[in-house]
Amino acid sequence: MKTFQHVLHNEINQLKVLNVIAANSKTTRTDIAKITKFNRNSVSIIVNRLIENMYIKPLSKEKPTSGMGRHSQLLCINPNGGYFVGVSVGSQHVHIIIINMVKTVIYRERIKTPDLSSDVKSLNSIFDFIAGCLNKSNIPENLIRSIVFKLSARVDEEKGVCLLASNIGKGWINLPIVELANRRFKTNVYLATPSLHLSWPGTLGTDETGLFCHWGSGIGISVVCGGELLNRKLHLSFGHLVLDNKGPLCGCGQRGCVEAYAGGRNLAMRAVEAIQQGQDSLIKYLVTGDLSKITTSIVLIAARNNDELALKLVDEAVNSFATALSYLVQMVVPKIVVFSGGIIQEARDVLVDPMIRKLNEKCPKPVNIEINTLDGYEYSLCASMFGFNKVFSGRVLERLSDTDRIMNNICSPAVVS
Known part of the structure; x- marks a missing residue:
């Protein structure tokens, strides 16, 4: 039986490999082994797992520069291997942006903010809006890696609760947004206050x-x-x-x-x-x-x-x-x-x-x-980027108390062009 430490170790190693591939648009198993100091067998196991989960994809094989030896398989991030949904709820509008694995915006839309005087009813109308956007963008449900909500409100990010939303509606007090969203959407859901620099x-x-x-x-x-x-x-x-x-x-x-x-x-x-x-x-x-x-x-x-x-x-x-x-x-x-x-x-x-x-x-x-010229979409883009960074900088950290020790073992989040 695998221990928690064993599972955690595997996830950290997978993050290292994923970041290497993200930082180097076309790389090989040999390159990954050199950078991470992992043995070739471990790299192959991790790469195969990432391919299976659609995070990365193999490209055509490249002929060795020496003209001899085996052809090396090039690897890159799979643009369609996952999608990250950012939803910002403001006093006037609800904005949604969906980005793919290479941070390209593939869908965006906005609606007028519904009446937020009631809590669950108004939240369900926002959930309906999200579901409609996912349907129109033709994204398979299993490839939605995360949905991140950004509110103009006081929130408890750890508990996923909107504490007070005086700027957008008096009905949203101690509203468990993440808990309710998890009942509707089968993916990772976060309530966050991401910095605007993520959209710059x-x-x-x-x-x-x-x-x-x-x-x-x-x-x-x-x-x-x-x-x-x-x-x-x-x-x-x-x-x-x-x-x-x-x-x-x-x-x-x-x-x-x-x-x-x-x-x-x-x-x-x-x-x-x-x-x-x-x-x-x-x-x-x-x-x-x-x-x-x-x-x-x-x-x-x-x-x-x-x-x-x-x-x-x-x-x-x-x-x-x-x-x-x-x-x-x-x-x-x-x-x-x-x-x-x-x-x-x-x-x-x-x-x-x-x-x-x-x-x-x-x-x-x-x-x-x-x-900023994003026409109101800056916070929904920040929210989607927050979800993206969860994949590339370590969701496993949420399960740890000694985060500083673990952070030293993980590569910095890669920027994918």
């Missing part, structure tokens, strides 16, 4: 830092050095950095934090409050007096028409975001600052460009800025 096509050097900013209903920033996410080490929650403790109330319970001023959801809520307090505004007439219909988009339309209230709210959003971000930029000196999110797509002229100008005014050196 560029690279950071070992000592280079990047800031990856999401600006939508809520606000968040991933601080990445090399490939490592530093937010937890820095104890950073950028959107809830307090600028004025007597400022407007945020959903987090604090006053005057960045998101209270600049978050899309709070921008609309502050417009409602001002009108309720008697301030006249074009915003009121754009919704024919029904204040429940005031959205971020309505505020932006009013700002473009020089409405006094809308311009005041926009100016406060620009100043608060630029001020807080300038502190962070001067602290970590990033190589790049990448922006994405709904506000980036919808309010480039009114909010984003003015904020970038203000940021550069506040910083001693010009900031290298890039705008």
